[in-house]
Amino acid sequence: MAWQSVLDELVRDRGPALLGHAYLLTGDVRDAEDLVQDALVKVFSGRRRADEVGSAEAYVRRAMHTIFVDGFRRRRHWATIRHLTASRETSPPDGPHAPPELVVGNRLALAQALATLTPRERACVVLHHVEDLPVGEIAEVLGLSTGTVKRYLSDGRAALRTHLEPASDASPASDAPPEPPILERIAVHARRTR
């Protein structure tokens, strides 16, 4: 299949999934779109053949992680840079372009907690808990030592736990049934790091 066809199919069928995954890394939908675009360009202009949608998606996800960790923030589009140079106090952690569906309940709390992690911590947490990659493979993808990955995972989960604790004490703003405290659901120490 020609690369243009693979690209078309990948964006059409898997675009939202890629965008969602990128959002976990960037914390802002517009940044996520830029990251997806950069990753697509990297994969489809590289020498490695991406002649099938499944493998292309895997390559793109991998490229998103490396681009994000290696300097996505430095190379992003000017408009995006302007937004990101705003201080955290004036720019919500999930950014001004967060999907409205996110600005509620536990998703918002999780998005805000994720925003407190460093890029590498975020990448390690996402790779381990979403991609289900073991530490050794994360180290390979990100070009880090396994010890460093373990430290990022530990620090990242600890930070998530710390920042999610207030959410468990928050009172619901309406008469709707309260959602389960997110900290209880996450149980960040329940899973061993492989």
Place this chain on the structure above:
Amino acid sequence: MSRTHHTPAHAPGDPLGELLTDLADAAGSARGPLDGALVGRVTSRVRRRRAARRAGTTIAAAGAVGAVTFGASHVGGLGGARVTPGASGPDATRATAQPSTAFVGTAEPGAGTSPSDRPAPWASVFDCGLPVRLGTPPEARGLTLEAAPASTVSVGVRDGQRVTAQVPRTVTYALVEHGVVVGYLWPDEDGTVRLEGASDTWVQLDQAVHLVACDADEPTGLVEAWPVVAADVSETTAGAPGQAVLVGEPRQVSVP
């Protein structure tokens, strides 16, 4: 990592994985399907990178950019300088006087106006890792390129000439450090605009560009940038029709 990702990959019973996947699903689905414009932008950038690679580059990095800030000053030590038609070697760029603009070269017709995989028509002047080579005959086919000190770049018709040409909507910049090409700022979008007329007919070029570095050590900070445009001239009172490569006066850009 070769598996496909058509289903969530998180381990069963991993609450954090489930919540993260839920967050990703919400973020992705909230924006709906990505539109064809994204495919177009990606395709354009991919083709340019492939073309740049064929032009002799070994691209190690390319990022979105617009993030480039165009300085208000010219490259240090070059104030008022311009490219000298017919001169050769990087030192030739330090040669002469007012006004800014123009120089030229020739290339295969059509080689620079479509997003094809062909090498850039100006690759013989700005080639990755090599010194700037300005040795082409002084033939601009009646066109001139004017680069204002800040950010504006325009292509127009030289005094006393009449020209019809297809001109890219966006200028490309060759990034040069110590006289050697270290990267490019390529247009993000394709497209040309028709320029037809005599003196004082101008087309201003946009500046949506992305960075293409020649090696892994990407240029950052203040970098010397040479605007370069390849136009297809179909009619001209200054010589024969064909392609004109116009190189403007260098200026500083700030690459983040």
